[in-house]
Amino acid sequence: MIRKLRLGSGLILFSYVTLHLINHAAGLWSLQGMNVVRDLIHAPWWSLPGTVLLYGAMLVHVLLAFYAIYQRRRFKLSLTEGVQLFLGLTIPVILAGHILGTRVAFELFDVKVDYLSVLLVQWYVDPWIGVRQVAVTLAAWAHGCIGLYHWLHLKPWYGRWQHLLNALALLVPTLALVGTWQGAKRALMLAAEPAWFEAFKARIQWPDATEQAAMAHTADYFVLGFLALLACVLGMRVARAKWESWRGMVRMTYDDGQSIQFPPGRTILEASRAADIPHASVCGGRGRCSTCRVRITRGAENLSPASAEERNLLERVRAGVQVRLACQARTTGGSVDVMRLLPVSAGAEEGHAKPGYLQGEELEIAILFADLRAFTRLSEKKLPYDVVFLLNRYFDCMGEAVAKSGGHLDKFIGDGVMALFGIESGPEAGSRAALAAARQMSLRMAELNRALAHDLDEPLRIGIGIHCGPTIVGKMGYGATTSVTAIGDTVNTASRLETQTKEYGAELVVSDWTVKRSGLDLSDFSKREVTIRGRSEPLTVYVAPSARELPE
Numbered sequence: 001m002i003r004k005l006r007l008g009s010g011l012i013l014f015s016y017v018t019l020h021l022i023n024h025a026a027g028l029w030s031l032q033g034m035n036v037v038r039d040l041i042h043a044p045w046w047s048l049p050g051t052v053l054l055y056g057a058m059l060v061h062v063l064l065a066f067y068a069i070y071q072r073r074r075f076k077l078s079l080t081e082g083v084q085l086f087l088g089l090t091i092p093v094i095l096a097g098h099i100l101g102t103r104v105a106f107e108l109f110d111v112k113v114d115y116l117s118v119l120l121v122q123w124y125v126d127p128w129i130g131v132r133q134v135a136v137t138l139a140a141w142a143h144g145c146i147g148l149y150h151w152l153h154l155k156p157w158y159g160r161w162q163h164l165l166n167a168l169a170l171l172v173p174t175l176a177l178v179g180t181w182q183g184a185k186r187a188l189m190l191a192a193e194p195a196w197f198e199a200f201k202a203r204i205q206w207p208d209a210t211e212q213a214a215m216a217h218t219a220d221y222f223v224l225g226f227l228a229l230l231a232c233v234l235g236m237r238v239a240r241a242k243w244e245s246w247r248g249m250v251r252m253t254y255d256d257g258q259s260i261q262f263p264p265g266r267t268i269l270e271a272s273r274a275a276d277i278p279h280a281s282v283c284g285g286r287g288r289c290s291t292c293r294v295r296i297t298r299g300a301e302n303l304s305p306a307s308a309e310e311r312n313l314l315e316r317v318r319a320g321v322q323v324r325l326a327c328q329a330r331t332t333g334g335s336v337d338v339m340r341l342l343p344v345s346a347g348a349e350e351g352h353a354k355p356g357y358l359q360g361e362e363l364e365i366a367i368l369f370a371d372l373r374a375f376t377r378l379s380e381k382k383l384p385y386d387v388v389f390l391l392n393r394y395f396d397c398m399g400e401a402v403a404k405s406g407g408h409l410d411k412f413i414g415d416g417v418m419a420l421f422g423i424e425s426g427p428e429a430g431s432r433a434a435l436a437a438a439r440q441m442s443l444r445m446a447e448l449n450r451a452l453a454h455d456l457d458e459p460l461r462i463g464i465g466i467h468c469g470p471t472i473v474g475k476m477g478y479g480a481t482t483s484v485t486a487i488g489d490t491v492n493t494a495s496r497l498e499t500q501t502k503e504y505g506a507e508l509v510v511s512d513w514t515v516k517r518s519g520l521d522l523s524d525f526s527k528r529e530v531t532i533r534g535r536s537e538p539l540t541v542y543v544a545p546s547a548r549e550l551p552e
Contacts, residue, residue, distance in 0.1 A: 465498030
């Protein structure tokens with residue numbers, strides 16, 4: 001609920017700031033244009049419901065900011081977090097005078113406030129006020145943009161719109177500043193005539209010295225109150241730290257054996273950061289991305305209960321039992337053992353819902369292995385450049401055959417290829433797709449041999465083995481080399497069948513079970529029983545001299 005209130009109030013305030021900057025940009029046309037635009041887009045904010053909504057959102061946002069400062073156990077912030085916090089605490093201090101000089105002056109002293117009067121105060125009467133107004137405008141815009149980034153960059157579509165959003169983040173304040181400057185120049189030209197300025201002050205009921213002093217004192221009181229409240233929050237943090245240390249210490253042990261002690265009340269993520277232990281957290285601990293999730297192997301009763309928002313997020317990413325968000329699970333005492341589930345390098349995509357196979361799932365799929373025959377002997381007669389060129393042409397042909405048949409290219413192993421079929425479509429469709437890929441590989445190999453006829457002493461030959469069966473599929477690897485792959489007896493069997501093509505002098509050996517799953521008729525090909533190392537029973541296979549002869 002607190003996160004929703006912070007986000008909702010922030011969006012209201014950012015909407016107001018955006019409209020305000022658009023209003024400033026109207027100064028590119030004229031002062032009258034600025035006032036016309038103001039009357040159109042600010043009328044709702046000046047109504048009673050709009051006033052309650054705007055200033056209510058402002059109050060809620062400030063109070064929640066103080067609450068966040070109180071809740072945070074340490075102030076080792078990222079650059080964007082530090083900038084956002086600094087700007088957020090600066091804005092109310094600078095903005096107080098502007099609010100009193102516009103809205104309060106209108107309500108209490110019946111001053112006829114418009115853009116001309118505001119620009120004259122800021123750039124004619126006291127230019128220092130204008131400088132502060134530019135500063136608070138940029139601060140509010142930057143603060144809001146950082147908040148929007150923290151919220152939106154976790155969305156799956158953010159990457160597609162990122163450049164447009166970045167352009168708008170620069171364009172809107174730039175147009176607003178240029179429009180303000182153009183309006184200020186026109187206002188200064190009018191105020192250059194003293195008689196005109198005195199008549200203007202009388203027409204808008206310019207505040208007298210007493211009223212100006214009252215507004216200045218009120219602004220000072222507001223700033224002092226704001227700083228006093230901030231000091232009170234910081235003091236409460238100190239008192240809480242004393243209380244927590246008096247209550248005892250929590251011992252937390254990680255999956256790699258590291259163990260730390262800290263006062264109760266911290267979240268698992270806060271404890272990790274305080275001890276400089278690497279822990280993934282794309283959203284910065286806001287409970288939005290799930291990349292900080294951990295499995296509690298012992299001591300789950302020593303953590304605060306999961307909120308509805310946390311449970312919803314964990315369900316969205318299909319987290320298993322005993323999994324908690326490290327940024328939301330707050331320790332209450334005792335001992336806790338945790339296992340970090342994602343590497344520190346985890347990105348925002350890890351917080352999105354994914355198919356089960358990406359997290360590890362047992363599936364029946366078809367596995368295809370393909371390997372070039374006698375390539376080692378061929379490569380000994382070629383220059384390194386020629387070998388690389390030849391392999392890349394071969395990999396292009398094999399990769400296209402797999403992709404166009406609906407398979408997943410797992411990896412290239414030397415001059416070999418491993419591909420998975422049926423991960424999402426099932427074993428029947430996967431078996432058909434694997435046989436279609438074998439046929440396409442054979443056809444493309446023939447095309448490649450024709451294209452390279454003048455560069456090869458003999459045509460390139462390929463051996464293909466296919467088997468369908470249960471495997472464990474998941475995203476495995478380290479760092480940048482992580483990819484979807486499969487492990488299990490089915491993978492080993494498919495690899496052995498590819499080796500069998502050498503014995504039979506054939507291009508394809510496919511298991512009988514795969515053919516049955518595919519529903520294709522391969523009765524024209526010879527049927528044999530082969531002994532596969534690691535299997536206790538013989539395996540029935542079909543042997544195809546050329547995979548091009550498979551049914552289309």
